[in-house]
Amino acid sequence: TGLSIGAEPKALSSEVQDLEDFAREFKIRRIQLGYTQTGVGAALATVQGSPLSQTTVCRFENLQLSLCNACRLRDILAQWLHHADINRDGLGEVHHENEWKRKRRTSISIQAKHILEATFLRQARPPPAHLQALALSLGLPHHVVRVWFCNRRQREKRIHSQPSLPPALD
DNA sequence: ATGCATGAGAA
């Protein structure tokens, strides 16, 4: 196409390279300082106001995030590293006794996932009518299928995408 | 470590 996106392919890859380097060193330092992913997330409250979950810290270390998000978190984590170096704040864990129980995660069968994956590869963003039909054929709630596609699209945008499903054996 | 989910904000 006529898109001029080939502007700075090198700048982009070095950007990613920097993130990979930082993420790797971050994990090493984190462990040297005696912190768990959960501990870092909690300690962030001191440096930037709000804490982060173990999930997010884990995803940063593995760069399973969008480039933008990863860069933002890098600055925050770099700051924390600086603080943790100077004075070790208590690496306390947090308790949450929320009343709100989230809906139980629905488990999508491996077979259905293969169909969803195949559909996605053909069309990343099926029209609502198509999703409706797909959900019906899979025997899954429409919102589950809709969310699956949303999450699948997000995964495509990650720096380090997770491996996709192995091909279905027919 | 990762799968499915939530919610705020954009379009």
Next chain:
DNA sequence: TCTCATGCATA
């Protein structure tokens, strides 16, 4: 409705 950042629940 989608994107995007984020996390509870679970493998």
